[in-house]
Amino acid sequence: MRTYAGHSTAAASNELYRTNLKKGQTGLSVAFDLPTQTGYDPDHPLSLGEVGKVGVPVSHIGDMRALFAGLPLDQMNTSLTINATAPWLLALYIAAAEEQGVDRKLLQGTTQNDLVKEYLSRGTYIFPPAASLKLTADVIAYTVNEVPKWNPTNVCSYHLQEAGATPVQELAYALSTAIAVLDAVQKGGQVAPSEIAKVVGRISFFVNAGMRFIEETCKMRAFTELWDRITKERYGVAEESFRRFRYGVQVNSLGLTEQQPENNILRIVMEMLGVTLSKDARARAVQLPAWNEALGLPRPWDQQWSLRAQQILAFESDLLEYDDLFAGSRVIEAKVAEMVDAAMREIKDIEARGGVIEAVESGYLKQRLVESNAARLRAIESGDQIVVGVNKFKETAQCPLTKDLDAAILTVDPKVEGQAVQAIKLWRAERDDQAVKAALAKLRATVEQGGNIMPPSIEAARAGVTTGEWGGALRDVLGEYRAPTGVSGARLDQPSGASSKESLEALRKRITELTQELGRRPKILVGKPGLDGHSNGAEQIALKARDVGFEVVYEGIRVTPEQIVASAIEEGVHLIGISILSGSHLSLVPQIVQTLRDKGLGHVPVVVGGIIPEADARTLEKAGVARVYTPKDFALSNIMGELVDLVAERARAHAAK
Amino acid sequence: MPQSESELAARVALADKVAVAAALNLIEDRRPQSRPRIDALLHALSGARASGLDHRVGLTGPPGVGKSTLTAALAREYRARGKTVGVLAVDPSSLRSGGALLGDRARMAFDPQDDGLFVRSLATAGDTGGLSSAANAGVEVLAVAYDRVLVETTGVGQTETDVEHVVDTVCLVIQPGSGDVLQFIKAGIMEIPDVIVVNKGDHGKLAQRAAADLRGALERLRSAGMGGEPAVWNLPVLVTSARDRDGIDALVDTFEAHLAAVSGEAQLARRTHGRVAWAISLFTRRFGEHGVATLGGREALHEKAEGALAQGLTPVGAAESLGALYLAAIKAG
Structure with a gap:
């Protein structure tokens, strides 16, 4: 049991880890901030407002040293949630361990290191897909012998479901990703053919579980069956233990609601059942979100409530006393077989498209996800999919839990960023410039020649190279990628219900009228500032x-x-819409509004959407933002109607001037 | 801020981004009452910069061949060579809703401080095929402000409003193993492109073989007396990988060479021809085949449009004067 943690500074996070370990936590799970995840130093312009926000900033070996000060790394099991910069953070970890006198062969832990889901959902990728796959394969090839207890990659289907994936899509896309990674390792020639089984045995998965918990149970059984088949047939793995589908779970956040948020704890419990009921496909580790995640950063008490749910299931109920409950169930077996077949077809289809990397580059996978998510949102808006408290049973008494929420939400001290900027400047000034230059030159040469990235990264870590410098050197050689957005090819809305059809037609008519009034069709910009990739x-x-x-x-x-x-x-x-979920809205949005005014475009309305606490919404409105939308504004048609009004109003006012 | 069209044109010539955008907003305006202002703007623009300094390159090809990424790579290369660049990304998606998702900017990482790069997306939803009048006018605006104009679009050789009438150099982009070229050869429009690019050269041998096959096919066409004028310009076939930025400098070299080969009289004739096509398309969009027939058929219309342009009218003005002729003929008839 561990909690995903890290914020502000390495020193503050170190203190947090020590406290958690004292409470009996058995491992560490490090959350990095977005600049660290995307290979920037705190003083890069894109880091503005993001330093120390969603995790800890680690810019060089000094930070890594401070993060684990007093924590013996040969005794820790450390999970690093890191992807594009995974080779670098692992290099820093190894270098820091060696400073402690710990042999890297003793290190235990996990690097998430799954880039496909970054392109499709989470957004912290840097390099083009093929180059990313090579880096992932490098980490695997290096660790299999050098850091043998390390899990070099954790294939994530979690984020695919958050992006709208259906269970079959989740199965197919995650397994196709694992296939691409293993193929790359096999073809790369860095690992001896006799060691492939060992590599297969080190691949683990990170899965999502939603409200349809019977279907989710079947999905997990399908995963287990498919992985066994793929590893046996495709990679000829004879050892059953290496073919086991090892996975951890974070249950669904997508279905948690801002309305009547107390209901979320019930949803979380049911979602947990989907990945625990079936012993043959039970999760090795379960993480539960907090009931109030849709409102802001959860407090320690909120996290505790979710932990208790897990403990009550494990220790008070009799679940763990039985063998698999579903073995021999005709209903479950038929559903599993159906999902296995459908996922297999999709896996073959992806292969026919040239594999998962090609399907990322062509935008195919992203487009399918965007379409699935659009269908889901339409079903909620039309009422075809019932969400209690959102589109049905909306009457509610005042919830005592949310009375003082605004005051109680956790925030990061804004001084943290300025201090990190000063600190990195000091670090650069005090290190040996010649050693840094030599290490970077070697790193670059290795990448150019296609060698394994790990050894020169470890040397660079020792020399005092920064995260931004490591990222910059690789960006120069490998190029920087902008992934397909998946929206331009997505199919047009075909509403099912009569009333939603009517509202769609009404909106189209209003926009046609507005087009005649303006002389051209109203045009909007949807912007996603900062490093947040959701x-x-x-x-x-x-x-x-x-x-x-x-x-x-x-x-x-x-x-x-x-x-x-x-x-x-x-x-x-005619209008700008800004989406931010990382909590950096107060730094980024007023800057956009001000820059627009400076350029003489103050009349163009700005609206903002995201996880924005009530008090922040008022601040933004004072700064000149026309509307603020939060997750409780689920009816997109209503939002569209307001945008049409806003464009018309502002355009008329501007024309009158 | 209200201002005259000549003031606006003068600011466009200085590559003032706010002015360039305002000019583009105006030329997209479809209200009849805006036509005189558009005409005045085009007129002012034609005098705002010495002609012949700019180069207009059209990138066309089927969806999914990587045109947007290639356009971004070309813009970067031109900027590295010190040329300013205007990009017009024409989106042909025509939806029943009239809405459009203009996705091209997503593929372009750019420096917002760079005054020498301007990117505008243009939806043609609602138009029947080809480029809209706004695209024609958009190129005129960008050509006054920037050294090089890149027009990205789909479709070639299908209607009189296609990209070949708006640019000096047409670059057809295809991808290896797609069979697109065969379609173009069958359709008999291989004389339209000035440069052919096999993009996605990162597909390695497949791309090289596609390029070799293509060169062979073109050779056979030429020896059969088809496929362009080899005396002036021998249609080159290049391989690029926009993703890996391979072959981009060679492609820009080729564009510059084509510009040198066709500049002067030939370029002028081509641009004049394009403006005639533009004026005719504006006229036919309003008055249809009946309008064409009333003014004596295609050829007569062509001559009348040429005459109007020779008198110094803009294509928009020429279309207006053709319209007046038509209305007079109707009245008289």
Whole structure:
């Protein structure tokens, strides 16, 4: 049992880890901040507002040293949730361990190191897909003998479900990812053919579980069956223990609601059942979200409530006393067989498209996910899919739990970022420049020649190279990737219910009228500033806006406020929509509004969507934001109606001037 | 801020981004009452910069061949060579809703401080095939502000409003193993592109073989007396990988060579021809085949449009004067 933790600074996070270990926690799970995840130092312009927010900043070996000060790394099991910069953070970890006098052969832990789901959902990728796959394969090839107790990659289907994947898509895309990784290791020639079985045995998975918990139980059984088949047939793994589907779970956050949030604890319990009921396909580790995640950063008590749910199931109920409950169930077996067949077909289809990397680059996978998510949102809006407290049973008494929530939500001290900027400057000034230059040159040469990235990264770590410098050197050689957004090819909305059809037609008619009034079709820019890569909201807004008749410019993730304003000017848009989920809205949004005014475009309305606490929403409105939307605004048609009004109002006011 | 079209044109010539955007907003305006302002703007633009300095390159090809990534790579290469660049990304998606998702910017990492790069997306939803009048005018605006204009679009050789009438150099982009070229050869439109690019050269041998096959096919076409004018310009076939940025500098070299080969009289004739096509398309969009027949058929219409442009009218103005002729003929008839 462990909690995913880290924030502000390495020293503050170290203190947190020590406290957690004292409470009996058995391992560490490190959350890194977005600059660290995307290979930037705290003083890079894109790091603005993001330093220390969603995790700890680790910019060099000094930070890694401080993070684990007093924690003997030969005794720790450490999970590093890190992907694009996984080779680098592992290098820093190894170098820090060696400073402690710990042999790397003793190190235990996991690097997440799954880039496919980054392109499709989470967004912290840096390099083009093929180059990323090579880096993943490098970490695997290096660790299999050098750090033999390490889990070099953790294939994630979790984030695919968060991006809208159906259970079959989750099965097929995750397994196709694992196939691509293993194929790359096999073809790369860095690992002896006799050791492939060992590599297969070190691959683990990270899975999601939603509210349809019977189907989720079947999904987990299908995963187990498919993985056994793939590893046997495709990779000829004879040892049964290496073919076991090892997985951890974080249950679904997508279905948690901002309305009547106390109901979420019930949802979390049921979601947990989906991955625990079936002994043959039970999760090795379960992480539960907090009931109030849709409102802001959970407090320690909120996390404790979820932990208790897990403990009550394990220790008070009789679940763990029985063998598999579903063996021999005709209903379950038929459903599993159906899912296995459907997933197999999809896996073959992806293979026919040239494999998962090609299917990422062509935008195929992303487009399928965007479509699935759009279908889900439409079903909720039309009432075909019932969500209690959201589109049905909406009457509620005042919830005593949420009375003082605004005051109780955790926030990171804004001084942290300035201190990190000062600290990195000091670090650069005090190290041996010649050694840094030599290490970077060697790193670059290795990447150019296609050698294994790990040894020169470890040397660079020892020399004092920074995360931004490591990322920069690789960016120079491998190039920087912008993934397909998946929205431009997605199918047009075909509403099912009569009332939603009516509202769609009404919106289209209003936009046609507005087009005649303006002389050209109203055009909006959907911007996703900062390093936060959770783009589901932005994608769905872009798609819906297109469906009702707007012209939509969507640039994908990770753009600066300056880029958003520049695009808004060049594209001649009538409205700007900003989506932010990382909590950096108060630093980024006012900057966009101010830059627009400076350029003489103060009349262009700005709206913001994201996880934004009530008090912050008022602050943003004072700064000139026209509307703030949060997860409780699930009816996209209503939002679209307001946007049409807003464009019309502002355009009329501007024309009158 | 209200301002005259000549003031706006002067600011466009200085590559003031806010002015360039305002000019593009105006030329997209479809209200009849905006036509005189568009005409005035185009007129002012034609005098705002010495002609012949700019180069307009069209990138066309089927969806999914990597045009957006290639356009981004080309813009970067031109900027590295000190040329300013305007990009017009024409999105042909025509939806019943009229809405459009203009996704191209997503593929382009750019520096917002760079005054020498301007990217505008343009939806043609609602138009029947080809480029819209706004695209024609958009190229005119960007050509005044920037050294090089890249027009990215699909479709070639199908209607009189296709990209070949708007640019000096047409670059057909295909991907290896797609069979697209065969379609183009069958359709008899291989004389339209000036450069052919097999993109996704990262597919290695497949791309090289596609390029070799293509060169062979073109050779056979030429010896059969088809496929362009080898005396002036021998249609080159290049391999690029926009993803890996391979072959981009060679492609820009080829564009510059084509510009040198066709500049002067030939380029002028091509641009004039394009403006005639533009004026005719504006006219036929309003008055249809009946309008064409009333003014004496295609050829007569072509001559009348040429005459109007020779008098110094803009294509928008020429279309207006053709319209006046038509209405007079109707009245008289």
